[in-house]
Amino acid sequence: MSGCDPHVGCITCGDVGVEMRVLGIEDDLALCETGGGEVRTVEIALVEPVDPGDRVLVHADVALARLP
Amino acid sequence: MRFVDEFRDGELGRAVAAQILAAVEPGRHYKVMEVCGGHTHSIYRYGIDDLLPENVELVHGPGCPVCVIPMGRVDDGIAIARQPGVIFTCFGDMLRVPGSHGTLLDAKAEGADIRMVYSPLDALRIARAEPHREVVFFAIGFETTAPSTALTLMRARAEGIRNFSCMCNHVTIVPPLRALLESPDLRLDGFIGPGHVSTVVGARPFEFIPADYGRPVVIAGFEPLDVLQAIHMILRQLAEGRCAVENQYTRVVSYEGNVRALQAMAEVFALRPHFEWRGLGFISQSALRLSDAYAELDAERRFPVPGVRVADPKACQCGEVLKGVIKPWECKVFGTACTPDHAIGTCMVSPEGACAAYYNYGRLTRERVSA
Numbered sequence: 001m002s003g004c005d006p007h008v009g010c011i012t013c014g015d016v017g018v019e020m021r022v023l024g025i026e027d028d029l030a031l032c033e034t035g036g037g038e039v040r041t042v043e044i045a046l047v048e049p050v051d052p053g054d055r056v057l058v059h060a061d062v063a064l065a066r067l068p
Numbered sequence: 069m070r071f072v073d074e075f076r077d078g079e080l081g082r083a084v085a086a087q088i089l090a091a092v093e094p095g096r097h098y099k100v101m102e103v104c105g106g107h108t109h110s111i112y113r114y115g116i117d118d119l120l121p122e123n124v125e126l127v128h129g130p131g132c133p134v135c136v137i138p139m140g141r142v143d144d145g146i147a148i149a150r151q152p153g154v155i156f157t158c159f160g161d162m163l164r165v166p167g168s169h170g171t172l173l174d175a176k177a178e179g180a181d182i183r184m185v186y187s188p189l190d191a192l193r194i195a196r197a198e199p200h201r202e203v204v205f206f207a208i209g210f211e212t213t214a215p216s217t218a219l220t221l222m223r224a225r226a227e228g229i230r231n232f233s234c235m236c237n238h239v240t241i242v243p244p245l246r247a248l249l250e251s252p253d254l255r256l257d258g259f260i261g262p263g264h265v266s267t268v269v270g271a272r273p274f275e276f277i278p279a280d281y282g283r284p285v286v287i288a289g290f291e292p293l294d295v296l297q298a299i300h301m302i303l304r305q306l307a308e309g310r311c312a313v314e315n316q317y318t319r320v321v322s323y324e325g326n327v328r329a330l331q332a333m334a335e336v337f338a339l340r341p342h343f344e345w346r347g348l349g350f351i352s353q354s355a356l357r358l359s360d361a362y363a364e365l366d367a368e369r370r371f372p373v374p375g376v377r378v379a380d381p382k383a384c385q386c387g388e389v390l391k392g393v394i395k396p397w398e399c400k401v402f403g404t405a406c407t408p409d410h411a412i413g414t415c416m417v418s419p420e421g422a423c424a425a426y427y428n429y430g431r432l433t434r435e436r437v438s439a
Contacts, residue, residue, distance in 0.1 A: 015106040015131065015212050015264045015420075016290075017320070043189065043219050046328045057267065057320055060209075060216035061187035064267045064329065065320050 017057040019067060022050050032058060075291030076114075084296040085119040091303040098124045099255060100302055101392060103245065104262035105132030105420030106290050112429040114292040124299065127254075127392035128422035130244045130348060131262050133208045133237075134161045135390060135414040135421045138344045139378040141237055142167030145206050148235060148371045149180040155198065156182045157191040158206035161418045164411060168378045188220035188234070195224070195232035204367045205234045212264040214238045214356060215329040218336040221358070221365050233367040236357050238337065241265050242273050243354035244345060249281045253393055258302035260295065261287035263317045270325025271315050278311040289317040336362050346380065346414055347387025386413035389422050396423040403427060 020032035020042065030050060032042045040061060044050050047063045056063040074080075092098065102108055108128045111117055117126055130136055142165050149156035149172060156172070163173045163184060176182040181201075185191045188205050195203035207217045217234060224232045241262060248254060261274055266287045274285045284305040288298035298316045305311055315321055336359055343355030358366040380386065384406070385399040396402050396415065406412040408424050415421035419428065 015104050015210065015262060017212070017264045017267065041189075043216070045219060046215060046326055046332070057264075059212050059264060061189045062216040062219060064212070064215065064264070064326055068319060 015059075017059050017064060020056055020058045020063075022052050022054045022056060024052050025050070030056075030063070032056065032063075075289070075293040077293065080293055081119065081296060084293065084300055088119075088124070088296065088300050088303060089121050091300060091307050092121050092123060093307070094123070096123060098257045098303065098306070099127050099392075100124065100258050100260060100299060101127040101129045101248075101256050102260040102295070103129040103131045103241065104260075104265065105135065105418065105422075106264070107260055107262070107288065107295060108132070108422050108425050109420045110290050110292060110295055112425040114295075115429075116292055116295050119296065120299065124303070127256065128389070128425075129259075129392065130248070130345065130390045131210065131241065131265075132415070132418055132420045132422075133210055133213070133239060134165055134418040135386065136239065136244075136345045136347070137162075137165055137208060137237060137414060138346050139167050139380065140344070140374075140376055142172070143169070143378060144368070144373040144375060145235060146170075146172060146175045146180075147373050148204055148367055149175055149182050151202070151371055153200075153202050154181065154371075155194060155201050155203045156180065156206065157185045157194060157203060158182070159186075159208065160184045162206060162208060164417050165414055166411065166417075188217050189223075192220050192224055192229065192232055195229050196227075199231055201231060202370075203232050204371070205232070206237065207234050208237045208239075210239060210241050210262070210265050211268045211333070212262075214333050214337065215268060215326070218329075218332040221336050221362055222332065224365060225362065233365050233370050234358065235367040236337070238356040239343065239345070240339075240354055240356065241269070242276070243351045244348055245274075245277065247348055247351050248391065249277070249283070251391060254391055256283060256392075257306060258284040258286070258311075260298050260302070261285045261313070263287060263289050263294070263321065266315075266317065266321040266325065268326050268329045271313050271321060271323045272325070274313045278313060282311050284311040285313045287313070287315045287317050287321055289320065335359065344377065345390075347390035381412055384413040386415045386423075389413075389415050396426040399423070
């Protein structure tokens with residue numbers, strides 16, 4: 001997910017949104033996990049409220065949308 | 069995985085390709101621009117263009133933020149990075165973009181403290197951990213990335229973190245599209261709209277394309293079936309003689325966008341009167357600076373920057389590639405003097421740049437389906 005692998009791409013340039021699952025909420029941040037098991041701390045101010053188990057679309061550590 | 073496996077289904081892909089073939093008028097040539105670099109990458113990664121009829125041409129648009137950064141802005145970034153006590157942070161691709169005297173990576177090799185970060189929040193963490201150093205974040209990206217920068221700056225101000233600042237190079241998608249539509253040397257039949265930019269801005273800002281220019285727009289996701297379906301939706305509009313903004317990416321994009329993200333951006337940013345885009349020249353109101361309320365976090369006010377406009381290298385034809393006037397392989401230095409390891413032009417730097425996509429996936433010759 002991170003970095004700039006030429007076959008995966010850079011998050012910025014690729015306009016990439018990564019689907020992640022919310023593991024838990026800490027203050028106004030959420031611990032989220034990718035399908036590949038990578039865990040990041042994600043800003044959720046733009047999609048609150050979210051609960052553990054919800055799935056969100058994340059770009060540059062910010063959740064931009066809640067997924068159905 | 070949900071939303072991935074079903075959008076990479078080969079059987080379905082071939083079925084949509086057959087629908088595309090049925091929708092095209094033999095003898096008519098279609099030019100469809102994918103605005104976003106992420107779509108360019110998907111098209112060549114999955115070989116989507118190989119499934120298209122010969123008379124459907126995909127034109128690669130300007131939606132790659134690294135590709136459109138002019139050399140002068142790289143020079144400005146390097147000037148800040150070389151200031152004593154500065155930790156300069158940016159996304160990975162940006163490190164390899166050439167300025168007039170080398171890249172940020174070259175400046176790092178010469179001793180500047182330049183660090184790759186995954187998000188602006190990572191840069192803010194560095195500022196918290198190193199309170200005696202000045203941490204500068206080099207912000208680039210379209211509206212997908214701008215909310216992340218906005219929220220980080222709001223957090224920095226709320227926490228009173230004084231050793232953090234931002235050199236803002238965020239750009240907006242609508243002005244370059246309008247510039248392309250006004251361009252006399254480019255005739256386009258329709259647009260694949262940018263999926264994740266639209267998550268933030270919504271479908272609404274693209275209404276001017278059908279309204280003012282009579283061209284269809286279909287906002288699309290990034291999986292192969294998303295892109296194929298979007299192409300079919302554009303061709304169907306053309307076959308039916310209509311044009312509208314349609315949304316293929318309904319699982320993520322709404323008509324209004326993310327209102328909270330737009331509010332955060334409106335608070336933190338203001339429009340620059342004009343901004344230079346590589347290959348497209350100066351475009352009015354096409355980029356963001358920090359608003360007056362956030363001026364104290366503006367790295368361009370905190371540090372001296374040269375602010376000199378630098379012309380692109382003569383051999384580089386990124387401008388024509390970015391406007392879709394030539395294909396990457398038609399550039400004089402493509403694959404010879406200019407490669408991803410030693411890029412002359414920005415389109416070869418980022419994996420989403422059209423030149424790098426062609427280079428990485430070997431798209432030099434193509435056999436296409438006959439209409």
